[in-house]
Amino acid sequence: MSTTTPSKRTGGRSAAVIHSVRTAVEELVKEKGSERVTVPMIAERAGVNPTSIYRRWGDLPTLLNDIATYHLDPDRPLAERGDxxxxxxxxxxxxxxxxxxxxxxxxxxxxxxxxxxxxxxxxxxxxxxxxxxxxxxxxxxxxxxxxxxxxxxxxxxxxxxxxxxxxxxxxxxxxxxxxxxxxxxxxxxxxxxxxxxxxx
Incomplete structure (x- = not known):
C-alpha cells in the first residue's frame, strides 16, 4: 500500500485536484465522521473521478492518513533551544x-x-x-x-x-x-x- 505524500512542488491540474480532495475529505469527516466517508463520496464532493483518487492514493485509509498528517510538514523547522x-x-x-x-x-x-x-x-x-x-x-x-x-x-x-x-x-x-x-x-x-x- 503506497502512502507517499504528494509533493509540495506539485502544480497545475494535479495541485488543484489534491487541494479539492483534501478539502472534500476534511468537510465530509466533519459532517459524517471518518467511518461513513467513502471514496465515491469524496470524489463527488471534490468534483473528480474516483479513479483519480485511487490512482494517487491507492485506497481510502492511505488517503485519510495523508490528509491527517499533511499539515505537519515533515520539512518544517524544528525547535532548536539548545536543550x-x-x-x-x-x-x-x-x-x-x-x-x-x-x-x-x-x-x-x-x-x-x-x-x-x-x-x-x-x-x-x-x-x-x-x-x-x-x-x-x-x-x-x-x-x-x-x-x-x-x-x-x-x-x-x-x-x-x-x-x-x-x-x-x-x-x-x-x-x-x-x-x-x-x-x-x-x-x-x-x-x-x-x-x-x-x-x-
Missing part, C-alpha cells in the same frame, strides 16, 4: 496541538489507525524528526525508538482511542516520563530502563 528536553517538548507539543483538533484526530483514526508503522506517513515522519532532534545531542543515550515508544506512541494511542485525554500538559508529561526513565544516561536507553522497572 534536548526542551526541543522534544516543543516538538511533541506541536503534534498534540495538531491532533487536538477533532477533524485531525478523526482522520488519523480512520487512516493511520488501520496501518502499521511501515505504511504510516504519520509515524515514519515523526521518526525522521526524532532522528533530526537527537542528532543535535550526540552525548545522549536516547534513541529514536525511545522517543517513539515513550513519547509518540502514547500520544498517537490517545488520539486514536482517547482523544479527550489530550491536554495542555500531555507533551510535557510524555517527555518528562522519557527523562525519568533514564534519558541521558550512557549505560542503558530509557525504553529499556522503563521496561525493566528500573526508573528513578
Amino acid at each position: 534536548l528536553r526542551d526541543d522534544l517538548t516543543d516538538w511533541a507539543g506541536g503534534i498534540v496541538t495538531h491532533f487536538r483538533k477533532p477533524v485531525n484526530a478523526a482522520l488519523l483514526r480512520g487512516g493511520a489507525g488501520a496501518a502499521g508503522e511501515r505504511t504510516s506517513d504519520c509515524l515514519r515522519n515523526r521518526r525522521t524528526e526524532a532522528t533530526q532532534l537527537l542528532a543535535r545531542h550526540p552525548e545522549t543515550a536516547v534513541t529514536e525508538d525511545d522517543v517513539m515508544d515513550v513519547v509518540i506512541a502514547p500520544i498517537i494511542n490517545r488520539v486514536i482511542f482517547q482523544p479527550w485525554t489530550l491536554g495542555d500538559t500531555t507533551a510535557d508529561d510524555m517527555v518528562a516520563r522519557l527523562f525519568r526513565a533514564g534519558a541521558g544516561t550512557a549505560d542503558e536507553s530509557p525504553a529499556r530502563r522503563a521496561e525493566s522497572g528500573d526508573t528513578p
Whole structure:
C-alpha cells in the first residue's frame, strides 16, 4: 500500500485536484465522521473521478492518513533551544496541538489507525524528526525508538482511542516520563530502563 505524500512542488491540474480532495475529505469527516466517508463520496464532493483518487492514493485509509498528517510538514523547522528536553517538548507539543483538533484526530483514526508503522506517513515522519532532534545531542543515550515508544506512541494511542485525554500538559508529561526513565544516561536507553522497572 503506497502512502507517499504528494509533493509540495506539485502544480497545475494535479495541485488543484489534491487541494479539492483534501478539502472534500476534511468537510465530509466533519459532517459524517471518518467511518461513513467513502471514496465515491469524496470524489463527488471534490468534483473528480474516483479513479483519480485511487490512482494517487491507492485506497481510502492511505488517503485519510495523508490528509491527517499533511499539515505537519515533515520539512518544517524544528525547535532548536539548545536543550534536548526542551526541543522534544516543543516538538511533541506541536503534534498534540495538531491532533487536538477533532477533524485531525478523526482522520488519523480512520487512516493511520488501520496501518502499521511501515505504511504510516504519520509515524515514519515523526521518526525522521526524532532522528533530526537527537542528532543535535550526540552525548545522549536516547534513541529514536525511545522517543517513539515513550513519547509518540502514547500520544498517537490517545488520539486514536482517547482523544479527550489530550491536554495542555500531555507533551510535557510524555517527555518528562522519557527523562525519568533514564534519558541521558550512557549505560542503558530509557525504553529499556522503563521496561525493566528500573526508573528513578
